[in-house]
Amino acid sequence: xxxxxxxxxxxxxxxxxxxxxxxxxxxxxxxxxxxxxxxxxxxxxxxxxxxxxxxxxxxxxxxxxxxxxxxxxxxxxxxxxxxxxxxxxxxxxxxxxxxxxxxxxxxxxxxxxxxxxxxxxxxxxxxxxxxxxxxxxxxxxxxxxxxxxxxxxxxxxxxxxxxxxxxxxxxxxxxxxxxxxxxxxxxxxxxxxxxxxxxxxxxxxxxxxxxxxxxxxxxxxxxxxxxxxxxxxxxxxxxxxxxxxxxxxxxxxxxxxxxxxxxxxxxxxxxxxxxxxxxxxxxxxxxxxxxxxxxxxxxxxxxxxxxxxx
Amino acid sequence: xxxxxxxxxxxxxxxxxxxxxxxxxxxxxxxxxxxxxxxxxxxxxxxxxxxxxxxxxxxxxxxxxxxxxxxxxxxxxxxxxxxxxxxxxxxxxxxxxxxxxxxxxxxxxxxxxxxxxxxxxxxxxxxxxxxxxxxxxxxxxxxxxxxxxxxxxxxxxxxxxxxxxx
Numbered sequence: 001x002x003x004x005x006x007x008x009x010x011x012x013x014x015x016x017x018x019x020x021x022x023x024x025x026x027x028x029x030x031x032x033x034x035x036x037x038x039x040x041x042x043x044x045x046x047x048x049x050x051x052x053x054x055x056x057x058x059x060x061x062x063x064x065x066x067x068x069x070x071x072x073x074x075x076x077x078x079x080x081x082x083x084x085x086x087x088x089x090x091x092x093x094x095x096x097x098x099x100x101x102x103x104x105x106x107x108x109x110x111x112x113x114x115x116x117x118x119x120x121x122x123x124x125x126x127x128x129x130x131x132x133x134x135x136x137x138x139x140x141x142x143x144x145x146x147x148x149x150x151x152x153x154x155x156x157x158x159x160x161x162x163x164x165x166x167x168x169x170x171x172x173x174x175x176x177x178x179x180x181x182x183x184x185x186x187x188x189x190x191x192x193x194x195x196x197x198x199x200x201x202x203x204x205x206x207x208x209x210x211x212x213x214x215x216x217x218x219x220x221x222x223x224x225x226x227x228x229x230x231x232x233x234x235x236x237x238x239x240x241x242x243x244x245x246x247x248x249x250x251x252x253x254x255x256x257x258x259x260x261x262x263x264x265x266x267x268x269x270x271x272x273x274x275x276x277x278x279x280x281x282x283x284x285x286x287x288x289x290x291x292x293x294x295x296x297x298x299x300x301x302x303x304x305x306x307x308x309x310x
Numbered sequence: 311x312x313x314x315x316x317x318x319x320x321x322x323x324x325x326x327x328x329x330x331x332x333x334x335x336x337x338x339x340x341x342x343x344x345x346x347x348x349x350x351x352x353x354x355x356x357x358x359x360x361x362x363x364x365x366x367x368x369x370x371x372x373x374x375x376x377x378x379x380x381x382x383x384x385x386x387x388x389x390x391x392x393x394x395x396x397x398x399x400x401x402x403x404x405x406x407x408x409x410x411x412x413x414x415x416x417x418x419x420x421x422x423x424x425x426x427x428x429x430x431x432x433x434x435x436x437x438x439x440x441x442x443x444x445x446x447x448x449x450x451x452x453x454x455x456x457x458x459x460x461x462x463x464x465x466x467x468x469x470x471x472x473x474x475x476x
Contacts, residue, residue, distance in 0.1 A: 012463055091441050114436040114461025118443050133434045135462050198465045205456075 005304035009120040010128040012136040013173045018180040025146050027300035028293070034070055035295040043307050044073035050103040051077045052095070053130070054110045059269060059291055060130045060140070064107050067298035071307075076103060093122045100124045104306045108132075126305045134167050140268055141173040143297040144227070145181075147290040151264045152224050160186040160219040163229035163249050163274060165195040170268045171229055172199055179208040186219045187212045190245045193231065216249060221258040226251070226284075228267045228274050246273065253278040266290050330364070333410050335383040338392065342399040343368055346378035349395045349402075351476045352427055353387070361385055374401070389416070394427055396420045397457075397470050420455065423448050428457070428466070428473045435462040445475065 005024075009015070016024075034041045049068040053061050065075045078099070092115060100106060100123040108116050109130040116129030116136070131137040148154055159178060161171045165187055175195070178185055187195050187210060194212065203210060213219065220226065231249060236242035250273055251265065267275060267287040279285050341349055346365050355361060362383035371377040386406050395402055396418040406414040426444040430437050437445040437459065446460035457466040466473070 014463060092436075093442050110436075111434075112436040112439060113432055113434045113464070114430075114459065117461045117463075118436045118441060121443075132436075133462075198467045201467060202465050 006306075007126055008305060009116075009123075009126055010138050010301060010305070011116045011120055012129070013138050013141050013177045016138075021142070021145065021177065021180070024142055024297070024300050024304065025149060027304060028142075028146050028296040031071075031299045031303065032296040035067070035292070035299060040072075041070065042072035043303050044068060044071035047073040047105070047306050048103040049073055049075050049302070050099050050106050051075060051079070051130075052099065052106060052108045052110075053077075053079045054092075054108075055131065057109055057130065059294060060109065060137075061107075063291075063294035064128075064130065064139075064298050064302075067295050067302055070295065071299055071303060073104075073302070093118060096122045096127070105302065128301065128305075131169060134169050134172070136173050137169045138173055139294070139298055139301060140170045141177050142301065143290065143294045144170070144174050144266065144268070145177055146293045146297050147266060147286060148225060150293065151266075151286045151289070152262065154181045154183075157181060157183040157225065158186075158223045159183055159225040159227055160188050160216075160223045161227050161229070162188040162216055162219075164193045164231045165189040165229075166193040167232065168229045171195070171227070174227070175199070175203055175208070175210075176206075179203055179206050182209070184209045185211070186223060188214070188216050188219055188249075190214060190231075190248070192236075192245070216251070217255070220255060220263075221260070224260065224263055226259075226263060226265045228265060228271070228287075230267075230270065230272055230274055250274055250276060251279055252276040253282055256282060256284055259284060331410060332364070332381050332383045332407050334408055335361075335381065335385055335406075336387040336392070337405040337407060337412075338380045338382075338387075338395070339377070339403045339405060340371070340374070340399075341378035341380060341395075341402045343374070343376035343378055345399050345471075346380050348398055348471055348474060349378070349380055351474050352394050352398070353382075353391065354476060355382070356476070389419075390421070393418050393421045394424050397424070397427070420449055420451050422451075423460070424457075427475060428470055429475050430459045430462060430464060431466060431468050431473055432459065432462050432464045435459060435464065437461050 033039045051061055068075050096119040105126045107128045107130050108119050110132050113133035113135035115132045116127055120127040129136055129138055165171050175185055231246045233242050263284055264286045265284045269291055346367050364381040366379040368376045369379055392404050402418045404416055405412045425446045430445050437443050447457040448460055450456040
């Protein structure tokens with residue numbers, strides 16, 4: 001089966017069917033040997049990627065850069081508002097119009113929800129959303145799905161999304177995609193960081209199988225994937241309240257006694273203290289491999305969008 | 311029946327005229343009671359507009375007990391202009407009047423998308439910034455009707471009237 005991706009934008013998981021997602025994941029599998037040292041490819045030779053990052057990023061920006069270079073392409077970087085003409089008052093729309101003339105694909109991270117969709121409307125080249133405010137981060141979702149496929153299974157999946165489900169964009173996109181796979185999804189968060197009603201309604205309308213709880217111990221023994229997220233201190237007015245909440249969503253090796261043998265713990269990283277270092281040594285920890293999978297998945301996305309084979 | 315809408319005239323029980331019919335223009339009838347002023351907001355008609363307007367609110371109605379009516383003189387509103395009001399009053403009807411005769415009558419129907427009418431309820435949406443974009447919503451007409459922000463994907467779960475731009 002061949003699916004046309006050429007010149008498309010990657011803004012939200014909503015833009016992709018399950019068949020298309022499976023196709024991207026299969027392409028990532030094919031390209032994974034090239035994501036390691038050694039095997040080389042020149043499929044994107046002569047192509048230029050522009051990284052436009054108006055918010056901090058390490059993994060996403062560097063893995064896009066690595067993915068592009070592993071496929072023989074080149075990278076331009078704009079990494080803050082201060083370092084660009086936006087500091088002079090230029091709109092994002094104008095910035096994107098100009099930069100789309102300098103490159104073959106734009107990777108954009110921006111603090112405003114919907115910024116990537118707007119950018120796509122202004123751009124002559126494909127735009128990949130690398131995180132827009134509390135909105136979407138589709139390539140993170142794709143790499144999460146890839147990690148689940150590699151480390152657990154997407155069939156009959158039972159997964160707990162833990163932590164900040166209100167502002168965490170990775171869990172919003174992931175919950176949507178998992179609904180396409182018929183997963184049982186446990187939403188584990190403190191009351192004040194529950195998944196927004198508008199998103200739950202949306203997921204329920206799509207037939208999602210959701211269950212909410214505040215207690216992480218309710219789910220550890222029954223899920224095949226525990227997907228941890230960082231609880232952001234800046235979301236709390238009262239630091240004491242933050243400490244109370246953050247402490248109750250911290251996983252330690254001791255807490256994993258009742259976990260199934262095959263249960264895996266994922267995290268989009270960076271972590272702060274929601275996963276204790278002693279968990280790293282357990283068989284359940286896959287978050288560092290998960291982070292690596294960002295390279296083959298982004299290689300797949302780039303080669304499908306701008307590869308000469310298309 | 312406590313009142314009637316005859317040839318553009320709105321009559322009371324005694325047959326006295328409440329609002330005179332118009333010679334040429336558009337009569338929007340069967341507006342949900344209390345929504346006439348919001349209909350004008352959606353149509354972009356304000357105190358600065360030049361059109362001669364008649365507004366009747368809470369007029370007795372056979373079908374809905376009470377309704378509002380808006381008459382715009384000298385301007386024939388196109389379906390694309392008027393269909394936007396289906397967001398707040400899906401049963402409204404549009405009557406195009408020429409030489410005091412109704413020459414065209416149809417019910418409003420929701421468009422597939424609307425631009426520049428509603429503000430996205432997500433304060434962090436790019437459409438609520440100084441970027442050169444008008445708020446745009448994709449409408450899913452399958453009941454229950456859903457509005458999704460084109461930019462941030464957020465589903466509008468609030469009362470749309472609270473988010474009218476004007």
